[in-house]
Amino acid sequence: MINRTLSEIVHCTNCGAIPLTSAEGKSQLNCKKCGANYEVKNGVLVMLPNHAAKEMADSEIHSKQSSVFNYIDHYQKDGIEHDYFQERDPGTEHIERRVREQIFSQFTNTTGKVLDVGCGRAWVAQHLCPKNYEVISMDISLKNTTEALKLYPFKNHSAIVADVFSLPFNENSFDYIIASEIIEHVVDPKIFVENLMRALKPGGTLIVTTPYKEKIRYSLCVHCNKLTPLHAHIHSFDEKILSTMYAGEDLQSCNYITFANKIPIHLRMHLFFRFFGFRCWKIADRFFNLIHNSPMRILVKWQKK
Template sequence: MDYIQHYHNDALEFDYWGKDLITPAEIRRNQFIQHLCPIKKGQKVLDIGSGRGWFSLHCANMEAEVTAIDLSEENLNRIKNIDPRIKTIYGDACSINLPGKSFDLIVALEVLEHLVDPALAIDNWKKMLKTGGILFVTVPYKEVIRYSLCIHCNRKTPMNAHLHSWDAPKLASILENNGFYILRATLFAHKLLSALGLDKKLQKVPFRVWNFLDKLCGIGNDKYSYLAVKAIRQNR
């Protein structure tokens, strides 16, 4: 089974949309991303690997012009049903072809770790960004990749279909080699908060307090779960 069929089957097998399936930790991650990547009215945004579409829906609520791309027709249909303003496209992150389209912002949230050829994908994305446009990506940070048997094909496969482990220098290098200048790299979601069960216990705490605690936990160490990088497309 190839990876395209894998993600198609995955969306049919699992329901990612139930409110009870969105954990307090995931809600905090989403808040961090919204904080790090503010959306402007009228901004042309491409959400690559949109999944259950939370970021696309957020952008639409901010009155941006949003296009969501994913390998799951099921998820894309759900996004469209929730907000018809969002343009949805079935497509592969490594071979997107949108002639005449140019975006102010491209986001790829927890996508690069899944791709067979991340450099090819990034080069492809660059072509759809305006000069000076922003690419915003998030990845698991220094992930130790583990393996299990795939429920679809019964073959040894990396957990969560993650093919690559990323740190800040590795991610910066692949972006810079493909024509981007790094504006900001940020670690977030410290593992201590989850280890102490604070994701659930403090879920009603305002985001600014949570952000302070997250930074406080990282003093003197980098035990974070995620890395976000904002990069600008340089001149052609």
């Protein structure tokens, strides 16, 4: 079955044509201009580009090693090999909880259309769908998006397999776009942000979170005997770098927050802080950053005119 919410806001990733039409008796969308077909699998619309993924080897590590990063193939396999829905260890779960709370504290509208980029375990849909937001979970992995719909089968929740670098959404489609812990993985962060900003409605908000001033560590790959970054993090960001990712004429504002001080993490104080509400935790976190300014996360919010 074709999800109406998706069919109204997507275009052909092959030629850019709109609208796409649904074929009678078939679970797919078709492009009349170029003939491209986009199937629905397990309730998930699959809109990866028909052409081969652009082999973008511009990241520092790939350039140094003269290697090619087929990121679509990589993250499809990653979704199969790594269980994003498994239970986290208490320390990781606590940080992820505070990241989620910081993101949702940026919401000012009580309703709207939300795109969750790199949805992973689909906590955006879990939290926002019961609050009457319309959420689209997007991931390169069919496994993650399928599981997202299975776990959170809300009427206002849909899912799509797509790539930000061939983004299938029309301009001015979303009130909010969330890309949490994703930008450190992508080959070209600037194009990543630019493409997402185009999909925002006027007055819409793009929220990005990522590790703050991360020191990227490497291990030696047993297959190719070359250095590979741990957790596939290929970029490190601070507020100065992130604030230059977008400077379009339609930019209203760009603000950031740094948070999650390292001291409580190293002292395993999450065992105590897990009982704190978000406001109390923020006060404690600011206190530790006054003692020693060492936040682990940064949230950047771009507002469109």
